Amino acid sequence: MKTQLIEKILQGDVRAAGRLMRDIEDETPDAIEELKSIYPYTGRAHIIGVTGPPGVGKSTLIDALITSFRRESMTVGVIAIDPTSIFTGGALLGDRVRMQKHSTDQGVFIRSLAARGWTGGLSKATTSMIHVMDAMNKDIILVETVGAGQAEIDILRIADTTILVLTPGMGDAIQMMKAGILEGADIFVINKADKDGAENLKMELQVMLEVKGKLRGEWEPGIILAEAVYGKGIEELVREILRHREFLTSSGELEKRRRERAKLELTTAIESSLKSYINDRIDNHCLEKLLNDLVQKKTNPYSAALGIINRSIKLD
Ligand SMILES: Nc1nc2c(ncn2[C@@H]2O[C@H](COP(=O)(O)OP(=O)(O)OP(=O)(O)O)[C@@H](O)[C@H]2O)c(=O)[nH]1
Numbered sequence: 001m002k003t004q005l006i007e008k009i010l011q012g013d014v015r016a017a018g019r020l021m022r023d024i025e026d027e028t029p030d031a032i033e034e035l036k037s038i039y040p041y042t043g044r045a046h047i048i049g050v051t052g053p054p055g056v057g058k059s060t061l062i063d064a065l066i067t068s069f070r071r072e073s074m075t076v077g078v079i080a081i082d083p084t085s086i087f088t089g090g091a092l093l094g095d096r097v098r099m100q101k102h103s104t105d106q107g108v109f110i111r112s113l114a115a116r117g118w119t120g121g122l123s124k125a126t127t128s129m130i131h132v133m134d135a136m137n138k139d140i141i142l143v144e145t146v147g148a149g150q151a152e153i154d155i156l157r158i159a160d161t162t163i164l165v166l167t168p169g170m171g172d173a174i175q176m177m178k179a180g181i182l183e184g185a186d187i188f189v190i191n192k193a194d195k196d197g198a199e200n201l202k203m204e205l206q207v208m209l210e211v212k213g214k215l216r217g218e219w220e221p222g223i224i225l226a227e228a229v230y231g232k233g234i235e236e237l238v239r240e241i242l243r244h245r246e247f248l249t250s251s252g253e254l255e256k257r258r259r260e261r262a263k264l265e266l267t268t269a270i271e272s273s274l275k276s277y278i279n280d281r282i283d284n285h286c287l288e289k290l291l292n293d294l295v296q297k298k299t300n301p302y303s304a305a306l307g308i309i310n311r312s313i314k315l316d
């Protein structure tokens, strides 16, 4: 059943979408019901992941991309995921200020998501946020993640097109990056090309991609030099994004990626449903006894867990 809130979200209402996003962040039971209702209206937007080490200019690049997409009359959603705010508390504000010139544009919707404390992992929360923006009928959804740790690998599974942003002088850093992101990225941007060493980095990347066979595969990732802060290289990047989108559709790769994503969402949903199902049925008395047995080594956590699961299922 479509509630009033869902109707409003489908019409692109910013306040309604904001409310659902808050419910998602707070992981309220309502959020699940509402996500169920909007699911049929998702799957239309092109999802672009923008990742890379801290400070390379991801937000500045996204800001410039918004301007370009809007010029083509495309509507844009932005989700800035911010693991660094745990330490600084200020990065979110920085992004907001940077993208503020779009804040009065009805065709642009920007939201930040703090990456801390998510029981279902980053991908679950991000995917839910993407669904909301998708249902709002945004043509393009840009997701900014700082390329550090697991989040940068997760983005590959969430996005249709992943852009890895680097800056000159990063040759050594590349050697240390997780192999997955270099292999998985669809487009490389060398931002801050106004600084020395951009061409060098481009050559290093080319060699690396050749070694990995990426330049002989079906999709050859472009390497684009950009100066986001001066708007340089942005048109080329937009063309490359659209070229990738065309490739995804014509090669059948889009279908494949979306199936993989559906699988990821399904397994995540199974895990969290099972977890709350079991938690709801755990008998405290029984739990105390099991804990005693564990401490006294009369049983082990693996057998005890299976016992709890079996007992919960038999109860129904
Ligand atoms: N010289 C130069 N500076 C740039 C360029 N693009 C962005 N910057 C500057 O780099 C700094 C960081 O830019 P951001 O867009 O915040 O970078 P970010 O990757 O989003 O940073 P985090 O979200 O903190 O990881 C800012 O001071 C920008 O003005 C560029 O092309 N050339």
Ligand SMILES: [Mg+2]
Residues within 6 Å of the ligand: 058, 059, 060, 095, 144
């Ligand atoms: Mg940023």
